[in-house]
Amino acid sequence: MTNEELIAALRDADAVKYGEFELSHGGTSDYYVDKYLFETDPHCLELIARAFAERVGEKKLAGVALGGVPLVAVTSVETGNPYVIARKQQKDYGTANLVEGRLTEGEEVVVLEDIATTGQSAADAVEALRDAGATVNRVLVVVDREEGATENLAEYDVELESLLTATELLDAE
Numbered sequence: 001m002t003n004e005e006l007i008a009a010l011r012d013a014d015a016v017k018y019g020e021f022e023l024s025h026g027g028t029s030d031y032y033v034d035k036y037l038f039e040t041d042p043h044c045l046e047l048i049a050r051a052f053a054e055r056v057g058e059k060k061l062a063g064v065a066l067g068g069v070p071l072v073a074v075t076s077v078e079t080g081n082p083y084v085i086a087r088k089q090q091k092d093y094g095t096a097n098l099v100e101g102r103l104t105e106g107e108e109v110v111v112l113e114d115i116a117t118t119g120q121s122a123a124d125a126v127e128a129l130r131d132a133g134a135t136v137n138r139v140l141v142v143v144d145r146e147e148g149a150t151e152n153l154a155e156y157d158v159e160l161e162s163l164l165t166a167t168e169l170l171d172a173e
Contacts, residue, residue: 003164006047006142007172013041016169025118031170033143035114039070049074051163052112052140059110060103062086062134064125067114071142075112084109086125098128105133116141116160119149123156143169 010016014037021032038044052075061083063072069085076083084101103109109129113122122139129136139153144162153160 003168004172006044006051006163007169009041009044009047010038010164010169011172013037013044015041015044023117025120027117027147029145031166033115033145033166033169035067035142038142039067039114045070045074048142048163049078053078055140055161056081056110056112059108060084060134062099062109062111062125062129062136064088064111064113064121068112068125071114072112084129086111086128088121088124097132099132099134103129103132103134107134109134109136111136111139111158113139113141115143115145116149116153116162117145117147119152119160122149122160123153123158126153126156126158 015034017032017034021029023029048071056079061072061076061081063069063083063085065085065087072083084099084103087098111122111125116122126136138159141162143164145166150160
C-alpha cells in the first residue's frame with residue numbers, strides 16, 4: 001500500500017475536516033482527522049490493517065481504548081497475532097483491569113493507536129502495559145499530527161512510527 005492510497009481513502013471517508021476544532025489535550029486546530037469516520041469505513045480499515053501488518057512482525061498487539069480497538073482487531077485478523085486492550089482507566093466492576101486480554105510477563109507488545117498529537121494516551125497505555133508485565137518499545141499510529149508525540153514517547157523509551165504525518169495528509173490536496 002502506498003501513502004497515496006491511504007490518503008485517498010481517508011479523504012474519501014471524509015475523515016479530514018477543516019475549521020476550528022478543540023483537541024483532546026485542550027489545544028485548538030484548523031483541521032481535524034475524524035478517527036470515527038475512518039475507523040468505521042471498511043476500505044480504510046483494510047488498508048490500515050495491511051499497513052500495520054507489514055510493520056508489526058509476530059509481536060503481540062495492544063490497542064488503546066477506544067480508538068485503537070478497531071485498528072488492533074483488524075490487524076490481529078490480518079496477521080493472526082493476538083492482542084490486548086489498554087484501557088484509559090480502570091472500571092470499578094468485574095476484573096477492574098487496565099489491560100484486558102492475555103498477557104505474559106516479559107511479552108513484547110506493539111501498541112496501535114489512531115492519531116497521535118502529544119502522544120500522552122499512547123504513553124499512558126505503554127505505562128499500563130509495562131505495569132502489567134509487557135515489554136513495549138514501539139507505538140504505531142495512523143496519523144502523527146507532529147505536535148510533540150515523538151518527543152513525548154521518547155521520554156518513555158518508545159519509538160513512534162506513523163503510517164502518515166499531518167504534513168503528508170494535508171499537503172496531498
